Amino acid sequence: xxxxxxxxxxxxxxxxxxxxxxxxxxxxxxxxxxxxxxxxxxxxxxxxxxxxxxxxxxxxxxxxxxxxxxxxxxxxxxxxxxxxxxxxxxxxxxxxxxxxxxxxx
Numbered sequence: 001x002x003x004x005x006x007x008x009x010x011x012x013x014x015x016x017x018x019x020x021x022x023x024x025x026x027x028x029x030x031x032x033x034x035x036x037x038x039x040x041x042x043x044x045x046x047x048x049x050x051x052x053x054x055x056x057x058x059x060x061x062x063x064x065x066x067x068x069x070x071x072x073x074x075x076x077x078x079x080x081x082x083x084x085x086x087x088x089x090x091x092x093x094x095x096x097x098x099x100x101x102x103x104x105x
Contacts, residue, residue: 001025001026001027001028002025002095003026003027003057004027004028004029004032004038004061005026005027005028005029005032005033005038005039005044006037006038006039007036007038007039007043008063008095009024009026009039009047010039010043010046010047012045014039014047014050018050021076021100023050023051023052023053023054024042024047024052025052025054025055025058026039026047026052026053026055027052027055027056027058027096028044028055028083028088029055029057029058029059029060029061029079030078030079030082030083030086031034031059031060031061032061033052034069036092039084042080044088045061045088048088048090051090053090053091053094054083054088054090054091054092055091055093055094055095055096056079056080056083056092056093056095056096057079057095057096057098058072058075058076058079058095058098059075059076059078059082060075060078061098062067063098072097076095077085078105079092079095080092080093
């Protein structure tokens with residue numbers, strides 16, 4: 001499981017996984033898909049075609065959203081809609097919480 005869709009997942013991990021016949025999962029942030037340190041759309045699609053699970057890490061990956069659950073759900077929905085429009089449908093409904101932390105009692 002790889003977090004955030006970093007470019008190194010494609011350049012470093014993907015070749016190793018291919019070498020050993022493995023697939024992985026990666027959570028992507030659609031608003032960052034064009035930034036240089038993140039995988040681009042073609043790279044994400046290559047992983048998807050090779051059987052990797054591409055997961056919804058919400059559209060903007062904002063911090064401190066635990067007190068704003070409705071807003072966080074809107075971000076997940078926006079990410080899901082982006083994924084569906086861009087043919088990454090298999091795991092578009094699988095959400096990975098940004099900045100995950102333990103729940104307090």
